[in-house]
Amino acid sequence: MTATLAVEQQRVRRTRTTTPKRIPTTRIVAVEMRKMFDTRSGFWLMAGIGILATLATGAVILFAPDSELTYETFATAIGFPMAVILPMVGILSVTSEWTQRTGLSTFTMVPHRGRVIGAKAIVALVVAVTSMLLAAGIGAIGNVVGTAITGTDLVWNVSVAELAGIILGNTLGMAVGFMLGVLIRNSPGAIVAYFVYSLLLPTITTLLAQSQDWFADRQAWLDFNYAQGPLFEGSVNGEQWAQLGVTAFFWLVLPLAFGLVAIRRSEVK
Amino acid sequence: MITVDALTKTYGGFTAVDDISFTARSGRVTGFLGPNGAGKSTTMRIMVGLTPATSGSASISGRAFADLPNPGLEVGVLLDASAQHAGRTGREILTIAQRTMGLPRRRVDEMLERVSLTPSEADRRVRNYSLGMRQRLGIAAALIGDPEVLILDEPANGLDPAGIRWMRDLLRDFARDGGTVLLSSHLLHEIEVIADDIVVIGNGRIVAHGTKSELLAASGALVRAADPAALARALEVAGATSTPYDGGALRTDAEPALVGRVALNAGVPLLELRAADGAGLEEMFLELTADTQREGAAA
Incomplete structure (x- = not known):
C-alpha cells in the first residue's frame, strides 16, 4: 500500500506545474563565450593573442633602430600576428561544432541554429575588439618602456581614427574567417580556404591589375582585400567607404547568408 | 510521450x-x-x-x-x-x-x-x-x-x-x-x-x-523427438506447420499441449517439449539481419 502511494507521488512529481521559459540569448552568448576558453587548444589560442602581442612588442624594442621607436612601429608589429590569429579564432568557434561533433549536443539543447550562430558571431566580435584593444595597450606599454630604455623621445604618431581603422580591419578579417567557418563547417578546410582568400587571392588580383587595365580601373570596387587597404593606411574617404561596403557585401555578407541558410537545412551528424 | x-x-x-x-x-x-x-x-x-x-x-x-x-x-x-x-x-x-x-x-x-x-x-x-x-x-x-x-x-x-x-x-x-x-x-x-x-x-x-x-508470447512450441521426421508428419496431419530448429529440434506453431497429444497419438517419444518463448522474435530478427550480415550467407 505504501509502495503504491510512493509510486503515485513520484508520478505526480513528473508533472510540471510551470512551462519552461525560452532560453534567453544572453545565456547562449555567455555559454558560447565560455566554450571559447574551456579547452586547452581554445585557451592557448586566446592566450596566444596576448603572448604574440607581447612578443611582437619585445621584438620591436630589441631590433628596431632607435629612430623608429614610435607607436606606429609597435602597432604595425602587433597588427601582423593579430591578422593571422583572429581569423583562426573566428573559424574554429564555428567549425569545432562539426569537426568535434559537439553540434549534436549544442543544437539539441538550443534547436535553433540561427540563434547559436548569432551568439557565436557576437562572441567573435567581442573577442576581436577586446583583443585589438589589448594589443594596442601592450603596444603602448612597449612604446613607453622602449623609449625609456633607449632614452629617445616618446612618439604617439597613431591617431584614434587610425587605430579605429586598424581595429575595424582586423575585425573584418575575423569576420571573413567566421564566414568561411559557417560556409565550410570543417576546421582544416576553412583554414586552408582562409589562406587562399587572404594570401593567394590578393596575389592573383595584383597580377590581374598589372596586366589588365579594365580590372585595374575597377579593382577597388571588385576586390575586398584591396578595398580594405585604406583602413590600415590611416584615412578613408567617402568613395573608399562605399567601395569597402560594396565589396564586403559580395565577398562577406552574401556568402555568410548562403552559409547560414545551408546550416539551417543541413543534417548534424 | x-x-x-x-x-x-x-x-x-x-x-x-x-x-x-x-x-x-x-x-x-x-x-x-x-x-x-x-x-x-x-x-x-x-x-x-x-x-x-x-x-x-x-x-x-x-x-x-x-x-x-x-x-x-x-x-x-x-x-x-x-x-x-x-x-x-x-x-x-x-x-x-x-x-x-x-x-x-x-x-x-x-x-x-x-x-x-x-x-x-x-x-x-x-x-x-x-x-x-x-x-x-x-x-x-x-x-x-x-x-x-x-x-x-x-x-x-x-x-x-x-x-x-x-x-x-x-x-x-x-x-x-x-x-x-x-x-x-x-x-x-x-x-x-x-x-x-x-x-x-x-x-x-x-x-x-x-x-x-x-x-515474446508463447507463439508455438519447441520440441525435440527421437524421430523428428515422423513427428513433423504427424504435426502436419494435425494441421500444424513445423520447421527444423537448432540441431534436430522442431519449431512449430502448435501449442505445447497439442504437440504432446499429437506425439502420443503418433507414438513418437519426445526428448524435450517447451513453449517457444521469444523464439519467434529471435527468428524474425535473424531474418532481418541476414541480408546485412556476411555470416548469413554461410549459414
Missing part, C-alpha cells in the same frame, strides 16, 4: 526511414530494435531536429522538438557519447549543459554522483575516457534537466555487465516515475531485459510493434 507519425527520410534514391509511425508511452520503456543501418539513429535524429524529415513528423508531449522553449528540461537526449570535444573535461561538458538550461550549479555534482563518475574522473579530459565512461557522462547530460522524456541511441554500448545492469535499473526507475524512455539497440537480448514495449525496424520499415509480452 513521443509520437512518430508517417516519418520518411530519403537520401537521393535511398530511403533510410520509410513511413514509420509509433508511440512511446509515458511510464514505459520502449525499445527500438533493429540491425545496424536499419534507420534507428536517423529516426532519432529527426525526432530531436538534427536531421530534417522528408515527410511526416515527430512530436514530444504533443509539440515539435524545435517548439520546446528549453528542450533540455523536457527531453534528455543521448545520440552519440563520443560526440564531445575531446579537450573538455567531463565536468565542463555538464557545466555547459547546466548553464545552457539555466539550472543551479549543484546539478553538475548531483549528476556526476548519479552516474558514479568520481570527482577525479570528472576533472579528466574526455579524450582519456573509456566508452563506458562517456556513456555515463552522456546519461548525466541527458538527465541534468530532470526531463520527462529520454531518447537514447545505443546507450548500453561499451558498458560492462555491471554498467548494463545499472543502466537498466536507472531507466526502469525513470519509467516507473512516469517518464517516457525510448532507447535503441541492435541487440535483442539488451532490449528484451529492459523494454516494456518493442518496436522492431528493418530496412527503414517497422516490421513488428507491440508490448514485450505480446511479441
Whole structure:
C-alpha cells in the first residue's frame, strides 16, 4: 500500500506545474563565450593573442633602430600576428561544432541554429575588439618602456581614427574567417580556404591589375582585400567607404547568408 | 510521450526511414530494435531536429522538438557519447549543459554522483575516457534537466555487465516515475531485459510493434523427438506447420499441449517439449539481419 502511494507521488512529481521559459540569448552568448576558453587548444589560442602581442612588442624594442621607436612601429608589429590569429579564432568557434561533433549536443539543447550562430558571431566580435584593444595597450606599454630604455623621445604618431581603422580591419578579417567557418563547417578546410582568400587571392588580383587595365580601373570596387587597404593606411574617404561596403557585401555578407541558410537545412551528424 | 507519425527520410534514391509511425508511452520503456543501418539513429535524429524529415513528423508531449522553449528540461537526449570535444573535461561538458538550461550549479555534482563518475574522473579530459565512461557522462547530460522524456541511441554500448545492469535499473526507475524512455539497440537480448514495449525496424520499415509480452508470447512450441521426421508428419496431419530448429529440434506453431497429444497419438517419444518463448522474435530478427550480415550467407 505504501509502495503504491510512493509510486503515485513520484508520478505526480513528473508533472510540471510551470512551462519552461525560452532560453534567453544572453545565456547562449555567455555559454558560447565560455566554450571559447574551456579547452586547452581554445585557451592557448586566446592566450596566444596576448603572448604574440607581447612578443611582437619585445621584438620591436630589441631590433628596431632607435629612430623608429614610435607607436606606429609597435602597432604595425602587433597588427601582423593579430591578422593571422583572429581569423583562426573566428573559424574554429564555428567549425569545432562539426569537426568535434559537439553540434549534436549544442543544437539539441538550443534547436535553433540561427540563434547559436548569432551568439557565436557576437562572441567573435567581442573577442576581436577586446583583443585589438589589448594589443594596442601592450603596444603602448612597449612604446613607453622602449623609449625609456633607449632614452629617445616618446612618439604617439597613431591617431584614434587610425587605430579605429586598424581595429575595424582586423575585425573584418575575423569576420571573413567566421564566414568561411559557417560556409565550410570543417576546421582544416576553412583554414586552408582562409589562406587562399587572404594570401593567394590578393596575389592573383595584383597580377590581374598589372596586366589588365579594365580590372585595374575597377579593382577597388571588385576586390575586398584591396578595398580594405585604406583602413590600415590611416584615412578613408567617402568613395573608399562605399567601395569597402560594396565589396564586403559580395565577398562577406552574401556568402555568410548562403552559409547560414545551408546550416539551417543541413543534417548534424 | 513521443509520437512518430508517417516519418520518411530519403537520401537521393535511398530511403533510410520509410513511413514509420509509433508511440512511446509515458511510464514505459520502449525499445527500438533493429540491425545496424536499419534507420534507428536517423529516426532519432529527426525526432530531436538534427536531421530534417522528408515527410511526416515527430512530436514530444504533443509539440515539435524545435517548439520546446528549453528542450533540455523536457527531453534528455543521448545520440552519440563520443560526440564531445575531446579537450573538455567531463565536468565542463555538464557545466555547459547546466548553464545552457539555466539550472543551479549543484546539478553538475548531483549528476556526476548519479552516474558514479568520481570527482577525479570528472576533472579528466574526455579524450582519456573509456566508452563506458562517456556513456555515463552522456546519461548525466541527458538527465541534468530532470526531463520527462529520454531518447537514447545505443546507450548500453561499451558498458560492462555491471554498467548494463545499472543502466537498466536507472531507466526502469525513470519509467516507473512516469517518464517516457525510448532507447535503441541492435541487440535483442539488451532490449528484451529492459523494454516494456518493442518496436522492431528493418530496412527503414517497422516490421513488428507491440508490448514485450505480446511479441515474446508463447507463439508455438519447441520440441525435440527421437524421430523428428515422423513427428513433423504427424504435426502436419494435425494441421500444424513445423520447421527444423537448432540441431534436430522442431519449431512449430502448435501449442505445447497439442504437440504432446499429437506425439502420443503418433507414438513418437519426445526428448524435450517447451513453449517457444521469444523464439519467434529471435527468428524474425535473424531474418532481418541476414541480408546485412556476411555470416548469413554461410549459414
